[in-house]
Amino acid sequence: MTASQIIFYLIAAFILGCGILSMTTRKIFRSAIWLLFSLIGVSALYFWLQVEFIAAVQIVVYVGGIVVLIIFSVFLTQQSGTEMPKAPRKRMIASILAVLFGFAFTFSLIYKNNFKAGDGKFDSDISRIGDQMLSTGEQGFALPFEAVSILLLAAMIGCIVIAMKAPTHQQAASQAEPKENEGNISAKPNAQ
Amino acid sequence: MNGIPISHILFLSTALFFIGTYGMFTRRNLITMLMAIELILNSVNINFIVFNKYLWPGKLDGVFFTIFIITIAAAEAAVAIAIIINLYRSHRSIDVEDATELKW
Numbered sequence: 001m002t003a004s005q006i007i008f009y010l011i012a013a014f015i016l017g018c019g020i021l022s023m024t025t026r027k028i029f030r031s032a033i034w035l036l037f038s039l040i041g042v043s044a045l046y047f048w049l050q051v052e053f054i055a056a057v058q059i060v061v062y063v064g065g066i067v068v069l070i071i072f073s074v075f076l077t078q079q080s081g082t083e084m085p086k087a088p089r090k091r092m093i094a095s096i097l098a099v100l101f102g103f104a105f106t107f108s109l110i111y112k113n114n115f116k117a118g119d120g121k122f123d124s125d126i127s128r129i130g131d132q133m134l135s136t137g138e139q140g141f142a143l144p145f146e147a148v149s150i151l152l153l154a155a156m157i158g159c160i161v162i163a164m165k166a167p168t169h170q171q172a173a174s175q176a177e178p179k180e181n182e183g184n185i186s187a188k189p190n191a192q
Numbered sequence: 193m194n195g196i197p198i199s200h201i202l203f204l205s206t207a208l209f210f211i212g213t214y215g216m217f218t219r220r221n222l223i224t225m226l227m228a229i230e231l232i233l234n235s236v237n238i239n240f241i242v243f244n245k246y247l248w249p250g251k252l253d254g255v256f257f258t259i260f261i262i263t264i265a266a267a268e269a270a271v272a273i274a275i276i277i278n279l280y281r282s283h284r285s286i287d288v289e290d291a292t293e294l295k296w
Contacts, residue, residue: 002195004195004196005195005196008196008200008201012200012204015204015208016204016207016208016211019208019211019212019231020211022215022227022231023211023212023214023215023218023219023224023227023228023231028221028223028224031224031227032223032227035227035230035231038231038234039230039234042234042237042238045204045238046241049241049242049245051241051245051255053255054237054241054255054258054259057259057262058237058262061262061263061265061266062230062234062262062265065266065269066230066265066266066269069269069270069273070223070226070227070269070273072273073223073273073276073277074223076277076280077223077276077277077280077286078280078286084219084221084224085220087218087219087220091217091218092218094217095214095217095218096214098213098217099210099211099213099214099217102210102213103206103207103210106206106210107202107203107206110199110202110203110206111199115198115199115246115247116247117198117246117247118246118247118248118249118250119249119250120249120250121249121250122244122245122249122250123249124252124255128252129252129255129256132252132256133256133259139251141256144256144260148260148263148264151263151264151267152263152266152267155267155268155270155271156270158271158274159270159271159273159274160274162271162274162275162278163274163277163278165281
């Protein structure tokens with residue numbers, strides 16, 4: 001067993017252990033922290049696979065963005081120390097059975113399929129990724145890039161609109177009154 | 193490649209996917225369900241990268257799919273958390289069992 005193999009199995013055990021703990025612990029804040037470690041493990045796996053750009057993006061977007069967002073929403077919406085109610089025993093057993101069956105079925109398919117390794121050298125150089133991302137040619141990804149950027153803009157505006165605090169009735173009335181007065185004042189000279 | 197057969201890495205991503213599915217089945221809190229979705233999306237990302245690296249090493253399509261999935265996951269998490277915060281304001285709870293207005 002070479003060092004590379006040992007590192008892979010360590011990373012895999014780390015990801016799976018943190019993932020299981022994240023989905024089974026009953027305190028929501030701990031769940032978010034275990035998820036954070038699991039995502040860091042996934043980015044370590046990308047480093048092991050030598051796709052450094054994706055590993056960096058994984059850390060920046062998931063660890064630096066999404067998990068922080070989740071932790072903030074935990075703070076905003078509930079007491080992070082309280083335990084969540086336990087799932088009913090019947091549902092828990094049924095979901096464990098469903099998950100085990102699904103896993104066995106999928107993995108038996110994967111195990112029987114003999115994948116043919118491709119030839120050629122894998123080269124995920126960042127300049128190569130950038131060239132292909134913005135090229136409009138045969139293998140270019142310029143159109144999906146633009147579509148995704150519009151999607152991000154739409155999601156950002158949508159978030160602001162959804163999360164904006166709707167003014168209560170009294171606030172709306174008090175905000176509207178001065179404007180009516182101004183309108184009256186400016187309207188009077190015209191009427192005279 | 194690196195001495196690890198592809199099926200071992202696929203074992204990892206399959207296990208991660210079904211851990212996320214287990215979370216989806218048992219949790220009833222919207223934020224933890226969102227965390228389960230993040231785990232599932234991560235397992236899909238691992239699959240794309242591994243298939244690209246092992247089966248079509250000359251191309252970069254899997255890497256691009258992964259980048260786009262990460263982007264869309266970020267947008268999805270942001271929208272989901274805006275909805276959750278708004279739901280908490282009106283219902284004082286983020287349990288899916290309490291939000292039944294749209295249930296037929």
